[in-house]
Amino acid sequence: MQIHNDNRRKMPKLNCPHCGGRCADVADAKLKNNSVLTKTESEPADFMIECPRCHKLFGLYIKMLHSA
Numbered sequence: 001m002q003i004h005n006d007n008r009r010k011m012p013k014l015n016c017p018h019c020g021g022r023c024a025d026v027a028d029a030k031l032k033n034n035s036v037l038t039k040t041e042s043e044p045a046d047f048m049i050e051c052p053r054c055h056k057l058f059g060l061y062i063k064m065l066h067s068a
């Protein structure tokens with residue numbers, strides 16, 4: 001039996017491409033490796049995230065979602 005006890009590890013962070021502030025935690029490192037931050041709405045993005053520091057929007061594009 002394996003006990004999943006990874007809570008104390010650092011989760012990968014997303015940093016705002018505008019101000020560099022920490023915006024979101026990505027629970028899965030694989031997800032972070034498969035994601036691309038985009039600065040503008042003109043770039044393809046799966047999620048739009050508003051930075052809590054500078055309140056600008058940036059996009060998160062998940063490559064995994066598009067490689068199937």
Ligand SMILES: [Zn+2]
Nearest residue numbers: 016019051054
């Ligand atoms: Zn920001």
